[in-house]
Amino acid sequence: MEKFIVKGKTALSGRVKISGSKNSAVAILPAAVLTANTVQIDNLPDITDVRTMISILENLGVNIRRRGVDAVDLTPGSLSKVAPAYDLVKKMRASYYFMGSLLARFGQAEVPIPGGCDLGPRPIDQHLKGFSALGAKINIEHGMITLTAEKLTGARIYLDVVSIGATVNLMLAAAAAEGKTVLENVAKEPEIVDLANFLNAMGASIRGAGTDVIRIEGVKKFNSARHTVIPDRIEAGTFMLAAASTGGAVTVEDVIPKHLEAITAKLRETGAKVILAPETIRVEADTPLSPSDLKTFPYPGFPTDLQPPAMVLLTAAKGLSVVTENVFDGRFNHVDELKRMGAHIKVEGRTALIEGGYPLTGAPVTAPDLRSGAALIIAALAAEGDSEISAVDHVDRGYDHFEGKLISLGASINRVHDKGFENRAGNLD
Numbered sequence: 001m002e003k004f005i006v007k008g009k010t011a012l013s014g015r016v017k018i019s020g021s022k023n024s025a026v027a028i029l030p031a032a033v034l035t036a037n038t039v040q041i042d043n044l045p046d047i048t049d050v051r052t053m054i055s056i057l058e059n060l061g062v063n064i065r066r067r068g069v070d071a072v073d074l075t076p077g078s079l080s081k082v083a084p085a086y087d088l089v090k091k092m093r094a095s096y097y098f099m100g101s102l103l104a105r106f107g108q109a110e111v112p113i114p115g116g117c118d119l120g121p122r123p124i125d126q127h128l129k130g131f132s133a134l135g136a137k138i139n140i141e142h143g144m145i146t147l148t149a150e151k152l153t154g155a156r157i158y159l160d161v162v163s164i165g166a167t168v169n170l171m172l173a174a175a176a177a178e179g180k181t182v183l184e185n186v187a188k189e190p191e192i193v194d195l196a197n198f199l200n201a202m203g204a205s206i207r208g209a210g211t212d213v214i215r216i217e218g219v220k221k222f223n224s225a226r227h228t229v230i231p232d233r234i235e236a237g238t239f240m241l242a243a244a245s246t247g248g249a250v251t252v253e254d255v256i257p258k259h260l261e262a263i264t265a266k267l268r269e270t271g272a273k274v275i276l277a278p279e280t281i282r283v284e285a286d287t288p289l290s291p292s293d294l295k296t297f298p299y300p301g302f303p304t305d306l307q308p309p310a311m312v313l314l315t316a317a318k319g320l321s322v323v324t325e326n327v328f329d330g331r332f333n334h335v336d337e338l339k340r341m342g343a344h345i346k347v348e349g350r351t352a353l354i355e356g357g358y359p360l361t362g363a364p365v366t367a368p369d370l371r372s373g374a375a376l377i378i379a380a381l382a383a384e385g386d387s388e389i390s391a392v393d394h395v396d397r398g399y400d401h402f403e404g405k406l407i408s409l410g411a412s413i414n415r416v417h418d419k420g421f422e423n424r425a426g427n428l429d
């Protein structure tokens, strides 16, 4: 594992280019196996999860041609296996998207049950309910999920829970199912729309992505396509919150401001200045911040993935802020680490009370997962004194050259190998 040594009291300033969306890329890459023809994907983020996903594709027999760090050509013509490599799949939860895409291509898929992880229980009952409705037989034993379908047939499926993963997986399977599928109460995230655009470019017939109801007419054949992944709204929001948390002034470039409305509104509520332009957003926070209550919800609500960095911002706002985490049961792992840095936070179930205005102080802390890790790095930049942040490999999974981008904004961060650290947490996110 690796750790960061971070110098505190740094107001970030400058401009930073945002990379392609991790959560879009990890859905689009498995989707490529629907066709035997070549698909070209551009604007991929240079992160561990994308490299792992490409290794899984290679192991399945997909022909890979890298075009620089952010582009890849995939030709799944010679795809033979229906069971992605166990050791690779266990590294990332999103590899369960091969259930939907391999089922659609071959009528068969075999993947390990995705483990629980630091965000609390993460069941996949809605995925499995949908696959059954489409005609798949599901067998779960020895920790493996095996799906088989003589034929996939369109169905009407109502999700009991708004789930990004289930929406992605069922879109992938339904795209090749015979007849019409109607998916209701689905996720409306921009990454869902991005995937639908990619699938339609390959010849799918998907309408309504971005609304509660997605209508899919199955097709038999998928062709070549070229697709540019949308910008990562979570990376952009992380830098916007980092600018405000450190009292800096940062412009994020190559973003879609529409995807960041909830973050923009929340920042303005705390008194930060947010200036919008067609493809950039500038955040300036040179005045004291005010407390603000925050509730996470599926899109277009405030994203749960930005709740940890937003909590760091609220520790700097003098007064009481209430954070309610409505998406996951256990997404407050960053709280104990922030308290080691002097934050005054009390957690009751899904609610955290933040008493802001107490300056943070540098301390040795450990990143429990991807977004908590980013939050701790922001806290270390805002704190008095230096901090050591262990297990930053979590952060590498979802942020493209995070320390390099922060250093270009004035941060002082050193990455060192962490000999003493046992990798406590799994890598599932």
Ligand code: EPZ
Pocket (backbone or CB within 6 Å): 022, 023, 026, 094, 121, 122, 123, 124, 125, 126, 127, 128, 161, 162, 163, 164, 165, 166, 187, 304, 305, 327, 328, 329, 370, 371, 398, 429
């Ligand atoms: C996606 O995870 C994201 N991951 C997560 O981002 C994100 O936090 C999450 O959506 C919520 O926005 C990717 O896109 C790869 P869900 P996912 O299914 O699909 C419950 C990051 O940091 N649920 O939308 O696993 C579930 O327990 C990661 O980039 C069921 O009950 O999330 C949760 O409470 C972390 N049954 C809620 O729904 C199911 O079958 C939302 O989960 C599926 C989900």
